[in-house]
Amino acid sequence: MSDLPHGWQLVRLGGVCEPSQYGYTAKAGSSGNIHFLRTTDITSGPIDWDSVPFCDVDNETREKYLLHDGDVVISRAGSVGFSCLIRQPYPSVFASYLIRFRPKINADYFKYFLLTPNYWKAIGEQRLGIAVQNVNASRLSEIDVPVAPAAEQTRIVEKLEELLSDLDAGVAELKAAQKKLAQYRQSLLKAAVEGALTAEWRQQHPPAETGAQLLQRILTERRARWEARQLAKFAEQGKTPPKDWQKKYPEPGQPDTSGLPELPQGWVWASVDQLSPDDLANGRSVPTAENGAKVLRLTAIKAGVVDLHEHKLGAWSSEEAAPFAVSEGDLLIVRGNGSLTLVGRAGLVGSVDEQVAYPDTMIRLRVVEAVVSPAWIDLVWDSHVVRSHLERRARTSAGIYKIAQPDIVSATVPVPGLAEQVLIRQALAQQLEQLAVMESAMETGLKQSTAQRQNILRAAFAGQLVPQDPSDEPASVLLERIRAERAAHEAVKKPRSRKSASSLRSTP
Helix, strand or coil, X not given: CCCCCCCCEEEEHHHHECCCEECECCCCECCCCEEEECHHHCCCCCCCCCCCCEECCCHHHXXXXXXXXXXXXXXXXXXXXXXXXXXXXXXXXXXXXXXXXXXXXXXXXXXXXXXXXXXXXXHHHHCECCCCCECCHHHHHCCEEEECCHHHHHHHHHHHHHHHHHHHHHHHHHHHHHHHHHHXXXXXXXXXXXXXXXHHHHHHCCCCCCHHHHHHHHHHHHHHHHHHHHHHHHHHHCCCCCCCHHHHCCCCCCCCCCCXXXXXXXXXXXXXXXXXCCCCEECECCCECCCCCEEECXXXXXXXXXXXXXXXXXXXXXXXXXXXXXXXXXXXXXXXXXXCCCCCCEEECCXXXXXXXXXXXXXXXCCCCCCCCHHHHHHHCCCHHHHHHHHHHCEEECCEEECCHHHHHCCXXXXXXXXXXXXXXXXXXXXXXXXXXXXXXXXXXXXHHHHHHHHHHHHHCCCCCCCCCCCCCCHHHHHHHHHHHHHHHHHHHCCCCHHHHHHHHHCC
């Protein structure tokens, strides 16, 4: 900013605007006599006036806080620093977490400055608060603004609108392509979990058992595994199994198949409860420590896998952590998240080289591997049938969505034979790998677009976007005019003191 072109000046933000003003405190609602613009209404793109709530104000309040065309509002809390240039507004007042500035320079030029890297760097330096960051009008007014001559401001705005509109069109195309890929991914997953992906294979390899026979085998294997675990417990305790101990076997819940499609021959719908004897278990909450056994972070679950390197040290011993140590083939499920689309997501544990435990933010699921692969359950866990089940049952508290063990065991999943499970996973992996390459390229394109946008804005406010015209009136003249107008306005507003009025009356 120290190498500005001739005719430019570096001025404090407050020096190019009318005095700033904080917004109005009111209760927003679906009815009222005027719109009530909030921080959330300006941080998600152009203002959607149909979604802006209302409030009731009297005439004096309306006059004081009414938004006019060309006003700029900046968020002072929450989305700190976000701004919006008001154009053709509906009748509206603005909320107390917004600060209004009325620029005396080109309003669009001012708007674009509030998107520059230098502005955001200044916002980062000016933020106050710890739990809730905020910035006040005084600090905003101290931010330096490079001011070009008025005529050059117009040329800069025109060039920015040309370049950024082209860039926005490219970004819109990339996002549309991303959406189509996401839809294609879901259609692939649907084809996989409903058997369409292996329809030709089944014609050449008819299933050796019916769906009913597969279900019976699942239930038989489940019971056998339960009995083996019970006998191991009796042996560990040195006890003889009591009479009729097998009668205590907990029968699993039946799958709810209402509304679900018919599966191919040899497939069956099964509840997670039928596939897992009694191994569902919550983790344990452990404070972070400088020394202790390793415990996973919630961020360890990524895209259907568990990253065992995403761990911390907990305040417990290896012996205390042992019951919660993960093993290859474990499925770890997110118990809670601020996003409904992320709660209940699962990750599959791969090869384990050292002891790592899982925390109370996760639930561990183990299945009867003789009839269903853990990798298959990991695959179907992102399908519509499972996601809709979990999202319907998620409960929210303090902005966090949560699920519990009953929500997991009651989920219904499709189960083919083991051989077909392997085949489907292999076929799907090949196609998903190709999708991942395309998705990565689009993500790179979006990042490059963001960088290009910042470079364009940086060049614009360094005087490098459009050529200078020596005949332009320099910014110093414009700024002097703004100062004179402000001084005249303040003189009119400032009431005369009683002493001054008295002395005027006594003057002959």
